[in-house]
Amino acid sequence: MRLLVKGGRVIDPEAGLDEVLDILIENGKIVSVASGIPAKGIPARVGAGAGAGTGTGAGGGAGIETVDEVVDASGMIVTPGLVDMHVHLREPGREDEETIETGTAAAAAGGFTSIACMPNTTPPLDTGAFVEAVRMRAARAGLVNVFPVGAITKGLAGEELAEIGELRDAGVVGLSDDGRSVMNAEVMRRAMEYAQMFDLPVIPHCEDTNLTAGGVMNEGYMSTVLGLKGMSPAAEEAMVARDIILAELTGARLHITHVSTAGSVRLIRDAKRRGVRVTADATPHHFTLTDEAVRTYDTNTKMNPPLRTREDVEAIRMGLADGTIDAIASDHAPHTFEEKDVEYDNAPFGIIGLETSLPLALTELVGGGYLPLGELIRRMSSNPARILGLGDKKAGIVAGADADLTVIDVKREFTVDINEFRSLSRNSPFGGRRLKGQAFATIVGGRVVFKRWVAV
Amino acid sequence: MPLKSKDVLGLEDLSVEEIELILQTAEPCKQIFTRDIKKLPTLRGKTMVNLFYEPSTRTRTSFELAGKWMSADVTNIATASSSVVKGESLKDTARTLEALGANIIVIRHQMAGAPHVIARCVKASVINAGDGMHEHPTQGLLDLYTIREHKGRIAGLKVVIIGDILHSRVAKSNIWGLTKLGAEVTVCGPPTLIPQGIERMGVNVEYDLDVALRGADVVNILRIQLERQKKGLFPTIREYSRLYGVNAKRLRAARPDILVMHPGPANLGVEITGDVAEGVRSVIHEQVTNGVAVRMALLYLLSGGGASGEIAG
Ligand SMILES: [Zn+2]
Ligand SMILES: [Zn+2]
Numbered sequence: 001m002r003l004l005v006k007g008g009r010v011i012d013p014e015a016g017l018d019e020v021l022d023i024l025i026e027n028g029k030i031v032s033v034a035s036g037i038p039a040k041g042i043p044a045r046v047g048a049g050a051g052a053g054t055g056t057g058a059g060g061g062a063g064i065e066t067v068d069e070v071v072d073a074s075g076m077i078v079t080p081g082l083v084d085m086h087v088h089l090r091e092p093g094r095e096d097e098e099t100i101e102t103g104t105a106a107a108a109a110g111g112f113t114s115i116a117c118m119p120n121t122t123p124p125l126d127t128g129a130f131v132e133a134v135r136m137r138a139a140r141a142g143l144v145n146v147f148p149v150g151a152i153t154k155g156l157a158g159e160e161l162a163e164i165g166e167l168r169d170a171g172v173v174g175l176s177d178d179g180r181s182v183m184n185a186e187v188m189r190r191a192m193e194y195a196q197m198f199d200l201p202v203i204p205h206c207e208d209t210n211l212t213a214g215g216v217m218n219e220g221y222m223s224t225v226l227g228l229k230g231m232s233p234a235a236e237e238a239m240v241a242r243d244i245i246l247a248e249l250t251g252a253r254l255h256i257t258h259v260s261t262a263g264s265v266r267l268i269r270d271a272k273r274r275g276v277r278v279t280a281d282a283t284p285h286h287f288t289l290t291d292e293a294v295r296t297y298d299t300n301t302k303m304n305p306p307l308r309t310r311e312d313v314e315a316i317r318m319g320l321a322d323g324t325i326d327a328i329a330s331d332h333a334p335h336t337f338e339e340k341d342v343e344y345d346n347a348p349f350g351i352i353g354l355e356t357s358l359p360l361a362l363t364e365l366v367g368g369g370y371l372p373l374g375e376l377i378r379r380m381s382s383n384p385a386r387i388l389g390l391g392d393k394k395a396g397i398v399a400g401a402d403a404d405l406t407v408i409d410v411k412r413e414f415t416v417d418i419n420e421f422r423s424l425s426r427n428s429p430f431g432g433r434r435l436k437g438q439a440f441a442t443i444v445g446g447r448v449v450f451k452r453w454v455a456v
Numbered sequence: 457m458p459l460k461s462k463d464v465l466g467l468e469d470l471s472v473e474e475i476e477l478i479l480q481t482a483e484p485c486k487q488i489f490t491r492d493i494k495k496l497p498t499l500r501g502k503t504m505v506n507l508f509y510e511p512s513t514r515t516r517t518s519f520e521l522a523g524k525w526m527s528a529d530v531t532n533i534a535t536a537s538s539s540v541v542k543g544e545s546l547k548d549t550a551r552t553l554e555a556l557g558a559n560i561i562v563i564r565h566q567m568a569g570a571p572h573v574i575a576r577c578v579k580a581s582v583i584n585a586g587d588g589m590h591e592h593p594t595q596g597l598l599d600l601y602t603i604r605e606h607k608g609r610i611a612g613l614k615v616v617i618i619g620d621i622l623h624s625r626v627a628k629s630n631i632w633g634l635t636k637l638g639a640e641v642t643v644c645g646p647p648t649l650i651p652q653g654i655e656r657m658g659v660n661v662e663y664d665l666d667v668a669l670r671g672a673d674v675v676n677i678l679r680i681q682l683e684r685q686k687k688g689l690f691p692t693i694r695e696y697s698r699l700y701g702v703n704a705k706r707l708r709a710a711r712p713d714i715l716v717m718h719p720g721p722a723n724l725g726v727e728i729t730g731d732v733a734e735g736v737r738s739v740i741h742e743q744v745t746n747g748v749a750v751r752m753a754l755l756y757l758l759s760g761g762g763a764s765g766e767i768a769g
Contacts, residue, residue, distance in 0.1 A: 221653030227590025
């Protein structure tokens with residue numbers, strides 16, 4: 001199986017690439033990155049010494065061979081496969097909200113070649129067997145790479161450590177009790193100490209739940225006006241500060257996910273300056289929307305952490321701009337229409353994001369002048385891949401790497417139509433929003449798993 | 457329609473002109489109280505449903521009387537006792553009520569925004585009779601009416617609202633209405649009961665009651681929910697009463713013609729002493745009467761009534 005991605009502007013910030021090139025893929029690996037690789041047939045040895053795109057001949061010296069498939073990427077950009085490091089797939093347990101099959105289809109449509117799925121399923125991913133089951137089902141779905149995140153504590157109860165060694169052997173790429181906060185600092189300290197021997201990142205959901213009890217939105221002027229119970233930014237910041245201190249104490253690798261407040265950004269920036277091993281991600285909704293969006297009591301504005309103020313949104317954007325925030329992750333959290341079609345207080349937290357993440361990032365961050373295109377790609381591919389330890393085989397456009405690529409039409413303007421989502425759920429506040437830039441094709445392991453307008 | 461929206465969900469949404477119109481329309485409505493036969497034909501053939509998810513005899517009865525005196529067919533639904541509502545979503549219930557012919561739905565709900573959910577899915581007019589910690593617009597309107605009746609104006613008055621501002625929808629509606637009409641509003645209570653960002657609604661915050669009362673024209677005393685103390689929002693009822701209880705001695709700091717208001721029912725001896733509640737400056741009972749007049753005015757305007765002069769005829 002040979003695939004040729006032809007004529008795209010290839011951008012790989014890690015490899016220092018930004019030029020129009022062709023990419024030849026064979027048996028799931030990139031074999032050549034060069035200009036002018038012919039579509040119909042290729043020479044046995046290509047690109048020797050041809051700029052950045054050196055490749056080894058795949059088939060020996062047997063003259064002309066044909067390419068099985070060509071993706072015409074002219075006018076588009078081709079990037080290392082995008083990685084979403086914070087996704088809820090809901091399987092097992094809530095297959096009415098999302099399944100591994102629909103979730104990975106949504107990921108592919110969003111341009112992601114790899115996703116990390118959170119362990120708060122039913123049952124939670126707190127044993128090796130459950131992790132392996134998810135990986136097997138993901139392999140059977142056969143769309144994008146799924147890397148499970150294992151639980152920090154048994155049953156996500158925040159009390160006893162899960163068997164982290166077994167989880168690691170089963171293939172988890174990080175540890176999190178996401179959806180719940182590990183309130184007990186002693187438990188968190190032991191988790192960090194223990195995780196360190198496997199070099200697994202600890203990815204806490206930072207929320208002091210005593211401070212947020214009953215809260216449904218950001219605490220501030222809007223919660224006062226709307227009469228909804230607020231969740232103070234301090235509830236997030238207190239835990240970010242605590243976990244930074246514990247990471248400093250233990251030397252563990254700490255990754256703060258879904259950073260939502262200006263104070264958290266400040267804490268992380270200071271910690272990085274001190275040399276603490278901390279990384280962070282932020283979601284598209286937290287760098288796009290403010291708590292003003294709650295005004296209509298639309299339950300698709302209810303998420304945790306909640307939408308914050310204009311100042312917080314600006315701080316997140318600046319945190320992305322200066323590198324304090326390493327990655328963009330969607331926190332894709334599917335819920336059925338019926339679950340969300342209730343009073344604001346009664347609705348579950350969370351929105352889907354896999355299919356709007358890239359367009360929002362391109363529109364708001366690149367379009368808004370906060371990040372150059374190459375930097376955005378770094379935040380959505382190599383950085384999350386590095387944090388999760390996915391290795392050099394992912395998220396790089398070099399010969400020998402896994403052929404995980406995203407072809408992006410940065411000029412395409414479109415209106416978000418929630419009925420077009422591949423996700424099983426529709427809980428997005430972005431329906432009807434005008435955005436610019438979208439994935440055109442997603443290639444995983446040398447296979448085109450998604451192409452816009454043509455479902456594969 | 458003389459009001460811009462088919463619904464009245466909060467005083468935040470109403471313009472100064474709309475508020476003035478409602479208050480003016482309430483005046484002739486109040487005249488009906490002095491009549492032997494308290495009945496106007498205005499809403500004949502219209503159906504009004506009082507949908508109460510939270511018990512409140514006072515507000516429900518007030519709406520019920522307002523509807524009946526305007527000749528509407530009035531139905532009360534209390535969720536605890538009704539099979540119409542059991543197991544149905546808010547939207548289903550609203551659509552059912554509309555299918556049964558409701559023209560006006562009055563809703564009281566423990567959750568903020570519930571009236572908005574209903575208003576969006578029915579053609580009937582929806583009146584918010586109190587939603588969680590959000591708003592209680594008819595209470596706000598009756599308070600405005602009562603103040604204006606006694607003071608002749610709202611603009612320039614110093615109004616103090618005392619107590620649990622955090623959980624009070626009455627406070628919120630009062631603040632919107634009073635500031636729109638030009639009053640100077642101060643909220644007063646312990647910091648644990650003052651919500652974040654309240655200053656941005658255009659009010660002063662004062663923790664010392666004696667300072668707050670200095671030169672005040674109106675004091676509106678909120679009911680303290682005794683269960684808040686158990687949640688640790690203030691140490692004891694006794695301490696609350698000592699710091700924020702309104703008594704005759706404290707009132708001496710205010711203007712001698714101060715108006716004492718309370719949305720009721722009052723915890724006598726806690727947020728207000730009995731002598732003040734029943735004293736000459738108290739208009740607590742009048743507030744109840746004015747509530748019916750204001751609600752009649754709203755029903756009249758929402759059902760297509762025009763200028764305020766027509767109603768008395
Ligand atoms: Zn979380
Ligand atoms: Zn999450």
